[in-house]
Amino acid sequence: MNQNIEKLYAIAQREERIIIGLMSGTSMDGLDVALCRFVGSGGDTNVKVEYFETVPFTEDIKDEIRKVFAKKQIDFQQLCLLNPWIGNLHGQIVNDCLKKWGVAATEVDVIASHGQTVFHAPKILHGLEKFPNATLQIGDGDHLSMTTGIITLSDFRQKHCAAGGEGAPLAVYGDYLIFSKRGENRLLLNMGGIANFTYLAANLDANEVFATDTGPGNTLIDAYMKKHFDLPYDADARMAQQGTVNEVLLAALKEDIFFSKPFPKTTGPELFNLAYLAQAQEKTHTQSLPHTDVLATLCRFSAETIAEAIQKLLDSLPDYEDNPRSFTIFGSGGGVHNPLLMGWLEELLPWLRFRKTDDCNIPGDAKEAVLFATLANEALAGGRTDFGSRKGVPSVSMGKISFPA
Missing domain, CATH: 3.30.420.40 (ATPase, nucleotide binding domain)
Structure with a gap:
């Protein structure tokens, strides 16, 4: 068995998992970083936020993102360059937070990264019959994983779209598992x-x-x-x-x-x-x-x-x-x-x-970052909760896996 697959399998089998959730929203004010301790999954999920910090973005970072954010016409080179740049940036922010908290990267099982939304295009907005619901988040998971040395799950919203959803809001999954x-x-x-x-x-x-x-x-x-x-x-x-x-x-x-x-x-x-x-x-x-x-x-x-x-x-x-x-x-x-x-x-x-x-016991400012950590925990150890067959809430596991080596 490939050593990366073997490590991931071992993480999924553990009674307890340490997962860092990352969230940067449409306000682009900064990156929310939540280090969470998970026990169980599904309806038995228990999560404790061990550390949390919002790391503000500089105006330079915001300006670079704004060049493509929510715009139909953009410079495609800018988008192409931003994808790895944001991934590396988020990775370095994680490294800085871990150093500040006194936590070694080897103590973290996985990172769950939402990425940075740059365009959201559900059919209700684009109105083009032949095209499906679509959304785009940048901040490449491979770059984030290589920068931190930690297995990374990212690009969660694509699976939701593929299963018939609009890619949002994904809060329904974490909210049910944590707050019911x-x-x-x-x-x-x-x-x-x-x-x-x-x-x-x-x-x-x-x-x-x-x-x-x-x-x-x-x-x-x-x-x-x-x-x-x-x-x-x-x-x-x-x-x-x-x-x-x-x-x-x-x-x-x-x-x-x-x-x-x-x-x-x-x-x-x-x-x-x-x-x-x-x-x-x-x-x-x-x-x-x-x-x-x-x-x-x-x-x-x-x-x-x-x-x-x-x-x-x-x-x-x-x-x-x-x-x-x-x-x-x-x-x-x-x-x-x-x-x-x-x-x-x-x-x-x-x-x-x-x-x-x-x-x-979930800080309001940390909630979205904890949500994506919860989605990663479900992808690893859960995925058995049935949300029925209603529109917009497909019963799927989400997140693409990037290995650091």
């Missing part, structure tokens, strides 16, 4: 660049698990801040809180057909970008609005579309109307640090209890 609790209906709401949620039934039935994107989380707010203030985001919504929501612009922003499409569905900055905002402002003659009013309106846009999507799901559940307080929302992602967004969500959904994933 018998007797409590839970909604796992992640507000990154794009917002998505997962529904977990109190009866722990995997066939009832549901996940979907809702629309913008922070992507429009961050893009507006970058363009007009050269800042990565509106810290604590300080500027948005000084503004007033423009109801006419808000209504125009909510007119896109995406919001009326059935669940599950996915989207990205390919749709919700500054051109989308400019079109809505031109239509409503609101181009001269103060920046603070625009930011307040964008924040309300995220809040209302998230709340309306959640309400749509809840209205479809038979036991919700009888006992609405039996549902708890666990928030994660950058949006939980936005007091204006969180305040509006509590206003729009006053009967739901809002908590953070930190209450379940």
Whole structure:
């Protein structure tokens, strides 16, 4: 047996596995690195986050990614060069974190790398009948593995597309395995660049698990801040809180057909970008609005579309109307640090209890990185959970394997 295959087989047989999860989202603010200790798999998964850090990207790194990010027309040489460059960069960040934490690379079983999404093209967005759902993440797993000397699983979203999904949101799998609790209906709401949620039934039935994107989380707010203030985001919504929501612009922003499409569905900055905002402002003659009013309106846009999507799901559940307080929302992602967004969500959904994933011993900022570590753990030792035959939730193991030698 090839020594790499033999090592992988041995890892899969262990009672405990050490897996590093890596996540860089559409906000491109940095790389989330979570070193996790796993025991068990499937419904018996137990995970402990031993170390976590978000390593910020320099403006130079962000600028290089932005040259191809969410653009239909790009310099293909730039894309080709970025793929190994990002892989090496992520690998070096892992090496630096391990050194800082005092952990040897030989103590880590595998790395689970999401990579950097540069284009997301589900059929709901591209509209080309002969082409399937598609998505593209860069940060080559072979380069990451060679840089760290650690077996790497990467490119998780391709298997999801191949099995009929849209490549997102993949949170449904990790959320079910980590956060399900018998007797409590839970909604796992992640507000990154794009917002998505997962529904977990109190009866722990995997066939009832549901996940979907809702629309913008922070992507429009961050893009507006970058363009007009050269800042990565509106810290604590300080500027948005000084503004007033423009109801006419808000209504125009909510007119896109995406919001009326059935669940599950996915989207990205390919749709919700500054051109989308400019079109809505031109239509409503609101181009001269103060920046603070625009930011307040964008924040309300995220809040209302998230709340309306959640309400749509809840209205479809038979036991919700009888006992609405039996549902708890666990928030994660950058949006939980936005007091204006969180305040509006509590206003729009006053009967739901809002908590953070930190209450379940998973730091909210680490949740997405832990998710991909969980997917790698399933690829190694699980893969037996049946999510049924519903659209968007194929029962598949995900992740391509790269060996360091």
